[in-house]
Amino acid sequence: MSDSSYISRKQELPLKGENTSLFLQVIISIAVFIFAITLSGVLSIDSMIDNWNKSILGSLTVQIIPTNDTDKEKSRAETLAYQEKAVDFLKSVNGVIKVTPLSDDQLTELLSPWLGDEVNITDLPTPRLIDVKISPDANIDFSQLAKDLAVASPQASLDNHKLWLNKLIAFADGLNLIASTVLLLVAGITSGAIFYTTQMSLGLHHNIIEILHIIGAKDTYVAQQYAKRMAFLGFMGGVIGLFFAIPSIFFIGNLALAIEGGIISDAGLNFADWSIILALPLFSMLISMLTAYYTVKKTLKKML
């Protein structure tokens, strides 16, 4: 028979028919599912912290504590005078773009969730607030500014928003750490499963591997066949895991939005975040491939 072009090449190691293939694919699918959900959480928290930072980076709030006088009118007049001094001082500071003292109506609106709409704040010793916008590239020493402000207007205090956010950021960082640990554990468990199934498979195909070695195959030749197979299982497992993870991410996102909390609504996934999540099958393919490759290389050194 002179024409042998019909002959198709088969892999020497029958890895396709192995019982462990389905098991591994399920493990990888579950791992990628958990990985995707956790990763979306980590990325959302990161974007939330980023949004918080952005929102506070360009603004300050100055609070004018009302003077302690039994005469309400006199106290209000003194407080407004301190506010005026503070405004004048702030306008003179380099890097300050805009200084806006909040009006009575604006203060009433701010307090209405707690005091109701019917309260006249002029009857109450409420602090006055000044919203200060600063240039993003301004290099302001906030500690010195607070001291100078206190001199210019003794009833004024500076809030650069960092203080109260620091606790939230610390909490978010904690969540991030836990999530990152979960990601590492998931990747580790998946690699472990691949490691042990590959070792089992090497034992199962010991005879074929011995033949391959005797005819001169290097360890790399065997390792490449395993790497190829595991890359396929890793990718397909990744696609399946992601297929279930994406609707789940949207579902969790909608639940978070339904809370209507200003802080949580800052969380979200941008294009880059989605690109990372959608690339997970490639990541699982790479992990599977490399784990199998190095497991084979390491095990063969002991086998023959």
Place this chain on the structure above:
Amino acid sequence: MAENNNIIEMNNVGIRYDQGPEILSDIKLALPQGSFHFLTGQSGAGKTSLLSLMYLAQKPSRGQISVFNHNLNFTNREQLASLRRRIGVVFQDFRLIDHLSAFDNVALPLRVCGMDEHEIRKRVTELLTWVELDSHMQDKTSTLSGGEKQRVAIARAVINRPDLLLADEPTGNVDNIIAGKLMKLFVELNKLGTTVVIATHSDKIINDFAYPRLHLQNRGLHIYYPSDTSVLGGLYV
């Protein structure tokens, strides 16, 4: 061991399995390039063990082996693989890969060397035709008869035109006509420079071909030359 014309050299080689007694003791052997030897001995004398040392499937329990002038004590895994590519082996139990076709089994040594697939097809088809297996190229080896498997195993061993050919009972499962043809193939390869060692029990083959005989007896190795009927010297160095 100094560099010389010997394909294989063994010095004081012993082999044992686990903590058992030595199967082979104090083997001294030198196979010159282009030589042809039969390996004989009773069942259990250690022929397969000696061959496995020659095709680098195991290391000796003691002593020194040099193959293609490489001292195995100082040869790493990568180098071992390269040395094995220069050795063709025919196993008594064939050791074919059952789920592969005859074609793929014979193509294996070429593929592990990374040869171009077009060249592989040409060479394998030619050789399988020569051993009269052209109609079975696509058949899985598990479906072939003993004789056909043996021919596939021989084709796999010689496809790479090895420098050293080791065969364990290569004609044990074929009829006399095919056996004669296969022996002719080994002789032709030998004429082209391949060093050949054939383990056999067949007196007919040994008598028909006038080559020296390595005989394993009492854990030692002895040499008989074709013209002699007695052991010569005990060791062949």
